[in-house]
Amino acid sequence: MSEPTVLKEFRDATAIFTLNRPKALNALNDQLMREMAAALQEADRDDAIRAVVIAGSERAFCAGADITGLDGVAVNDVLDPNGFGRGMFDILGGYRKPLIAAVRGLAFGGGCELALACDIVVAGDNARFGVPEVALGLLPGGGGTQRLIHAMGKQKAMKMLLTGDPITAQEAYAAGLASELVADAECMERALAIATRIARNGPLAVQLAKDSARAALEMGLTQGLAMERRNFMLLFGTADKQEGVSAFLEKRKPSFTGK
Structure with a gap:
């Protein structure tokens, strides 16, 4: 059997999923995205x-x-619910529970989009974010053209999207792409601390x-306010x-049950 491309660890009420293709x-x-989706x-x-x-x-x-793996991607994949990356990114986009990205090193292309699909991004100070797809004659296809605009605003996002040039962790934090900026050595610890803090709250309240x-x-x-009122x-x-x-x-201290 091949080595898993996503390592799973569970600490109290937090699941930790670590991408595992270091080379x-x-x-x-496809394997990593299927395993992450599962x-x-x-x-x-x-x-x-x-x-x-x-x-x-x-x-x-x-x-x-x-x-x-891109040579096998065809135009008709746009209609395939299991087309390249679609399953994982669809799940991320509608996920009920809080998602926290602990980003160290490169977060390029689909990696930047994976971080953008999370609710909170903790960036190590040596992290770099980029969407270089235009250099390949492509564009971000995992939500990058949409979520980057929401995260950073049009001007900063368009510069990244159209040049393909990356930004530093410091620039990402200043622009609103990253929630927190910490030393690389503290990145996972801080992400886990945030997850633990969230887990103390009412799970239904957090989800809604x-x-x-x-x-x-x-x-x-108007529609957003109506949704808020309904959930309230x-x-x-x-x-x-x-x-x-x-x-x-x-x-x-409250003892929440999720009911």
Whole structure:
């Protein structure tokens, strides 16, 4: 059997998925994307998992698509729900639980898009982000042209998209692509600390807060506010809401069950 391209680790309420193609700088091939999709779905079904951290190696979070696999991609893949990368990126785009990217080294092409698909990006100070697809006569196909604009604004995103030139971790943090900037050696520790902090909150509240925030990117203001209001009211019918309020009034830590 071939070595797994995604390593899975579980710490308390956090799943850690580490890309494991070090010789290829964690480039995305069909096997890695299938394994990542399966790992994400497994964690989504597990009520004990309340946050997911996605990581790479010190040299590369992910250097992008494996160029050797692009020759097999055809135009009709656009209609294939299992076409190149579509399954993994579709799952990421609609994922219920918080996704945290711990980015060290290169995050190029599909690797940058993988980070962009996460909710929180912790960048090591030597990380570099780029979408160099135009140099290959291509464009980002995993959400890069859309999510980069939302993350950084039109002007900075267009410079990256049209030149293909990468930016430093410091530039990514200043532009809003990265949530936090830390020393490389602290990147995983900080990502896990954020996941642990999230896991202490009501899981249904976290999921519906993420759902509401996603509406801000996908809907107009009126529709987004309606979604927020709906999710706000839904939480009033949960046991977790009652537990959270009771714990606050009783000055104790809440014990959420996700119900």
